[in-house]
Amino acid sequence: MKYKLVHKTKYKYAQAVNNYHSLLCLTPRNLPNQSCSNFSIQISPEPSQIVERTDFYGNKTHYFSLHAPHKELTVLTTSIVERSEANTGTLFMPSDITCSAARHRLVSDRSLKIALLEYMLPSPLVKWDEEIVAFGRDCFVDGVPLYECVRNLCRKIYTEFDFVPDFTTVHTPIKEVLAARKGVCQDFSHLAIACIRSFGFATRYVSGYLETLPPPGRPKLQGSDASHAWISVFIPDCGWCDFDPTNNVVPGERHIVTAWGRDYSDVPPLKGIIFSYGKHTLTVEVDVIPV
Structure with a gap:
């Protein structure tokens, strides 16, 4: 079975966040019964760079940081994955x-x-x-x-x-x-x-x-x-x-x-550190769509 995965995470902050550091763990693994042929990340506001690395357990992660004030943050990842029964x-x-x-x-x-x-x-x-x-x-x-x-x-x-x-x-x-x-x-x-x-x-x-x-x-x-x-x-x-x-x-x-x-x-999907104060709201939407 082939799937398109869409994972959207959105933060809204009561007060502007001046600095934010985050680590994403959202890339599907390549396994004998699973292959990920495509993976993309869209982040708004756009960071200056996204750094990819492999952690101790072999999971692929991505690090990014934001250094300009913002009151909303959206992270959208899209993958194409095939599973073999x-x-x-x-x-x-x-x-x-x-x-x-x-x-x-x-x-x-x-x-x-x-x-x-x-x-x-x-x-x-x-x-x-x-x-x-x-x-x-x-x-x-x-x-x-x-x-x-x-x-x-x-x-x-x-x-x-x-x-x-x-x-x-x-x-x-x-x-x-x-x-x-x-x-x-x-x-x-x-x-x-x-x-x-x-x-x-x-x-x-x-x-x-x-x-x-x-x-x-x-x-x-x-x-x-x-x-x-x-x-x-x-x-x-x-x-x-x-x-x-x-x-x-x-x-x-x-x-x-x-x-x-x-x-x-x-292995949390997103793990971040913010430099701000006040409350925030979080919404997560996930779609697993058969292709």
């Missing part, structure tokens, strides 16, 4: 390796453990305690395949939690999400990562897009698609396998990968 099927083939065997492999293979360690330890937004461990304990049984255990955890989150937009922010602790039993894709991904890491397995946070389908007979509304988040778990003998706890599915051709890291703090 056939390749996705091979990447997400289930593995029979059990939890105990997978854990032993991660502990006994020193080079593998060193390569994956950052995805096994607590990170800025993913920490756990006994309550979080208890939530995931019934999903992880030593003699059961690790792949099946992760699917069980995703199913549990999907079943027991409600998707409630605007209930949380990027700073809401996982413990609050667990107590309230509601949140958004970012929260459910962080909870799943915390549970899986707590049992000794490597898990990373995946940021991207999901094409949404309108009700039968209804046209898709402009801007109705959304940024999305899911997880990827390293399963020995199989590699990195993606899971979407928000929708209880294995990501397919409608899931488009932008970036990955330890948690959301590594």
